[in-house]
Amino acid sequence: NAGVTQTPKFQVLKTGQSMTLQCAQDMNHEYMSWYRQDPGMGLRLIHYSVGAGITDQGEVPNGYNVSRSTTEDFPLRLLSAAPSQTSVYFCASSGSSANEKLFFGSGTQLSVL
């Protein structure tokens, strides 16, 4: 059981480049989300989805796009990378009922130069 799989684990970008962080889960979870983790700031929600075809903004959505064409996949797109987007990104998923556990991937460390 792979759980939540994120790729790549590490990425270095130049300012202005675009890229997609991949996230896939094999638990048939309806809910998926993206967080960024910065020193001293905890985890902040970027975007989330409660099911295929449904996405919504979190606390820090600017500069990021998401889509949810399948239940399994929830990619995060950086349209034009900026140094302020240097961070560790975590994808998470859970079922949609009240007592479901949130599972996190192992993270993607992104540096924007």
Added chain:
Amino acid sequence: GENVEQHPSTLSVQEGDSAVIKCTYSDSASNYFPWYKQELGKGPQLIIDIRSNVGEKKDQRIAVTLNKTAKHFSLHITETQPEDSAVYFCAASSGFGNEKLTFGTGTRLTIIP
């Protein structure tokens, strides 16, 4: 929106002693309060959670207490062991499930052998 404050940011405890981490939240509608443990290079992992209709919950050496009137909740780890060394995050949500969790800024717990 919700604001979660977590204290202390670092905590060193002698092996075998107890550790307490405290969080306060701002949104009185919040009803779900999970705690996550993050080991180096890994994603956060749920260790215990509590809902607003319960004042205390225990799971072996770990317990969480909730005071809705004061809007604060705490994590208690007893008989600490070296493997308890990690970063711990509290979170709060007013949603039905895990959507729109707001995290605290984290506590780095170090167990001194």
